Amino acid sequence: MKILVVDDHALVREGLHQVLKGLDESVEVLQAQRCDQAFALAAQHSDIDLVLLDYHMPDMNGLQALEVFGQEHPELPIIVISGTDSTHAIRQMLQVGASGFVSKSSMSDELLTAVRTVLQGDIYEPPELLNSDHQENLTQRQIKVLQLLLDGLSNKDIAERLFISEETVKSHVAAILRHFDVQNRTQAVVAAARSGYMGLN
Known part of the structure; x- marks a missing residue:
């Protein structure tokens, strides 16, 4: 061999x-x-x-x-x-x-x-x-929210950028936390970066 x-x-x-x-x-x-x-x-x-x-x-x-x-x-x-x-x-x-x-x-x-x-x-x-296959289930809108999270934007900033309400942003963030099985935004950003997601900026 x-x-x-x-x-x-x-x-x-x-x-x-x-x-x-x-x-x-x-x-x-x-x-x-x-x-x-x-x-x-x-x-x-x-x-x-x-x-x-x-x-x-x-x-x-x-x-x-x-x-x-x-x-x-x-x-x-x-x-x-x-x-x-x-x-x-x-x-x-x-x-x-x-x-x-x-x-x-x-x-x-x-x-x-x-x-x-x-x-x-x-x-x-x-x-x-x-083990990462569940991460593929994010919707396109959730991925966009995630990319803006990676850029460090607040919920309010994300809402303004995407022309949606802050409540809608919160529900997307909650879905992102569930997908990555994490407790907060910081952990989600770390997990997303490790999985190859990048910000928009």
């Missing part, structure tokens, strides 16, 4: 190498510290089984790298690794062609589970993505 690890930090690459030994002692790990090196290695080694790709690389981001890999090596499964836990970003990566996503804050067991899942031909979706 041959796995290509793409990360600009030597310590991270070595750490992943050690974790991957948990799959099989004989696993061969190729390492690249830049995306252009990774593409060259993938061209040289047609027998690579899997790529572990850090999302934040110095020469391009994960989405751009996924597109290049998709054009040059469409058959090659890629698991993206990132410190970003944004469900919006994770969905984007899976849509662009990633076979899985693992947060850098995960335990090594989760990485091995993801690798085994993808090597079997399946897609690995992290638990935080599966």
Whole structure:
């Protein structure tokens, strides 16, 4: 088995190498510290089984790298690794062609589970993505209210901006709190930002 690890930090690459030994002692790990090196290695080694790709690389981001890999090596499964836990970003990566996503804050067991899942031909979706599906049920108006909350606007300001009553804003805010399972606006803003929502400004 041959796995290509793409990360600009030597310590991270070595750490992943050690974790991957948990799959099989004989696993061969190729390492690249830049995306252009990774593409060259993938061209040289047609027998690579899997790529572990850090999302934040110095020469391009994960989405751009996924597109290049998709054009040059469409058959090659890629698991993206990132410190970003944004469900919006994770969905984007899976849509662009990633076979899985693992947060850098995960335990090594989760990485091995993801690798085994993808090597079997399946897609690995992290638990935080599966748990976030209820957030997709916000209406367009609630999302607009949420974006203005993220910009720091008060209920009164939001009401004026959207030409609705303050009471209506309050009911939208209450719905947003329920969706994120939080107690107040501050917690909602934090949860929304983590899930990839952004303000309008």
